[in-house]
Amino acid sequence: MGLRRFLIGFATLSALASLWYGATSVTGLVSSGRFPSPIETYTAFQQIAWRGYAGGTLPAHALHSIRLVAMGFAVAVATGVPLGLLMGSSRKAEALINPVFLLIRPIPPLAWIPLAILWLGLGDAAKIMVIWFAAFVPAVINTFSGVRSIEHPVIEAARMLGTPPWRFVVEVVAPAASPMIFTGLRLSLQASWTTLVAAELVGALFGLGRVLNLAQQDIYPGMILVGMIAVALCGWMTTRFLAFGEARALAWRHFEAKPAR
């Protein structure tokens, strides 16, 4: 069964690759102004990988973007998870904070970009602010849900054992809610990448989004494709990294978490 899937998948991708090559290079059905041929893409890749484009080489741009995502993500997690824990543990805190949260929540993260640029300019700080905002919301919501869905007997046992508040949160609540917290973190990471690319497209001096933007202005489809693939790969890499961390943190679970689709 698995072999069959693999073979069909392989056949499909091969067919698509041939189609790509055929439509662009061989027949010229798709002109090079619209979509790059495999060769053009490779040429663009060679350029940016070794000679550089938009002010730097591909690794430099990629690293820059990854750094920003990591920083924004880290700040979002450091602020969002504790807030979620607080709102989940204390109904008073929830009642106090919820209205403000509900007010801010409907505003899409990308809508903060113009304001961020006004406040912090076109540099890194504005990007981190927007990423923080995008990643913050899922982290809070999922942490909150995670805390609220902890089974009552666990809580009652901890209270019966006379656990003081700080230890209660750190050693009981947080670990118990960690599966859902990690779901939130996965969403946060996805949101971080989306926001970063958007922010860099709107206005940036460096980074993968800048590469995409400049390539579009230069009418350089090969470079656009290289940029998109780079974004996808970086996103995939960071997601794997997070998954690794998740597997370590959730090692105490004895059944397999279903893979997200």
Next chain:
Amino acid sequence: MAAIRFDKVQKYFGRGEKRMHALSNINLEIEDREFLAIVGPSGCGKTTCLRLVAGFDAASEGSVSVAGKPVMKPGPDRAVVFQQFALFPWKTVRGNIDLGLRNKAMGFEEREKRIADVLKLMNLETYADAFPHQLSGGMQQRVAIARAYVLDPEVLLMDEPFGALDAQTRVVMQEELVRLARVQPRTVLFITHAVEEAVYLADRIAVMTRRPGRIKELVDVKSVRDAEKWNRFERIEDVMDLDSFVHLRTGIWRSLREEKNG
């Protein structure tokens, strides 16, 4: 010609180490218009037998045929009544019954007539436009039976059809089924683990062993029913009081107990 025929049927599930032998050398012939019940301990494979006739599963060895033709895939000639009703919740009662007829590309007028007839037969006329969730369990099962009957199938396959109903409704439905069988006799393969139900309803009963399931014995009920004239009674409890009934029932119980302990 037999309506349903099992010929040297073997059924295995799974592969390698996890292979499970479900049915072992099943040979059975069910005559036209015969009501045959299969009883046996849990997991003996009785439902599997039904699924082979229905075409949801295929025999590993041997063959299963209906009216001489080997079973290939599911179809309206072998209508099934499921334990959990399996009605389509988004269709009305009428819609549920109609689907099978539309699949046969039957014309509108013919369909309407058939549906009206079967609604009358099953006492569902007032509920024709209701949705399943508005009906009780017993009524839903009536709809399921109507849906199967309206197809005029070669054989009717019933998989513990009253298992999900409460005790009182169950009794009512059993009496219903006896009445139906008199009015519109059909070939029926009936699966149940309730021995009394089988004795009350069936012409013959096949007792199955534990897994891997074989047919341990075939009990002829019809000759006893005809001789003792069980049909003179309308109510189930009157029939179940008869010595002849009790004798048959107890015999099968003993047979099954051997399977449990053996």
Next chain:
Amino acid sequence: MDRRLSHSETIGLGALGLMSFIGLWAAISGFGLVPEQFLPTPIAVIGRFIDLFREPFAGFTLQQHLSSSLMRYLYGLLLAAVIGIPLGLAMGWFRTLDDVVTPIFEGLRFIAPIAWVPFAALWFGTGIGGPIMIIFAGAFPPCLINAYRGARFVEPRLIEAARMLGTGHRRMLMEILFPASLPSVMAGVRVAAGLGWQSLVGAELIVASAGVGFMMVQAQASVQTPTVMAGMIAIGITGLLIDIALRQGESLLRHRLGAD
């Protein structure tokens, strides 16, 4: 965790939180702690919001920008649903189709919708095609995935019953799989609507000549902070209304099907 709060406590604390937030905002801006362009007062923002309904900015009034945005949004969403839902259902039913499409889909899924903007700009300029393409990229996956899951996880008994009744492929998809997976499909549409709205905003920041996102970018370029914030409010409210409308539709449908 701790005890449930009474109705009045919840409302009271909520009001307290809200008031503190707005009060802080008003205080920081009102007392001139930061320059006007940085953080306008809440009143200035509300005022500007209302003004924009009468005074055009960047060529159109607020409602004109909004309707322009909404039109693109609905086209993109509709396209995503019309293609994604049937395809997802078909993939759930025909295993071979699933095997063919899934690798392609999985490969493309990692590309954030917004990353398609450069190609959209190249192909459509600032025309309507660009935003629609981005919205489609965002809204398509949830429509497809939820339809697929809905079809795959239909109660097996229902499928067996339909097969027993001799139901052909077309009827199976239309009359059995689609109604059975409607709850999942509707949830998918709701998620798609949210993602589509987000993608729209992103697209309009970059490749539009009208619409609320475009308005905000223009305002940012001319340092008109109250307009930027008014735009954010408009986007937030619209997104919220869309979500509420869809939730209502979803629960109405559940009620009708008696699924609850």
